[in-house]
Amino acid sequence: MRNKYAFIVGTGSMLTVSIVAFILQHQEWIFMISGGISIIGILMSGLLLGAFLNGQETRATYHSETSAHRAWRLDTALLLILFALPHITAEMLYIVI
Numbered sequence: 001m002r003n004k005y006a007f008i009v010g011t012g013s014m015l016t017v018s019i020v021a022f023i024l025q026h027q028e029w030i031f032m033i034s035g036g037i038s039i040i041g042i043l044m045s046g047l048l049l050g051a052f053l054n055g056q057e058t059r060a061t062y063h064s065e066t067s068a069h070r071a072w073r074l075d076t077a078l079l080l081i082l083f084a085l086p087h088i089t090a091e092m093l094y095i096v097i
Contacts, residue, residue, distance in 0.1 A: 002075075003082055010083035013037070014090045030094045034087040041084025048077035 014034060021029040050058055065073075 002079060006079040006082040007085065011086040013083075014086040017087075018090060027094065030090055034090045034094075038084045038087040038091055041080045041087070045077040045080040045084070048073050048080070 017033045018030055021027050021033075046052055050061060053061065062070075
């Protein structure tokens with residue numbers, strides 16, 4: 001259920017950024033703001049997933065955390081990606097169009 005809310009909030013914030021950018025005639029704001037949000041979301045999710053760790057650091061993290069903490073970390077990473085996904089889409093559409 002929280003996954004759906006994260007995606008809906010991400011879509012709402014993306015629509016807000018897009019509408020304000022079109023009203024004020026600054027379409028590059030879509031690229032800058034949505035791009036910034038998507039980069040932050042991807043980096044934070046990568047940090048939580050351990051994507052930037054080597055094998056020894058991954059093993060140390062796995063053995064030093066509880067299963068509840070691991071579940072929280074993975075769930076938070078998923079929520080961040082789902083929030084950033086509409087912003088990634090808006091940024092790609094701005095680049096293509």
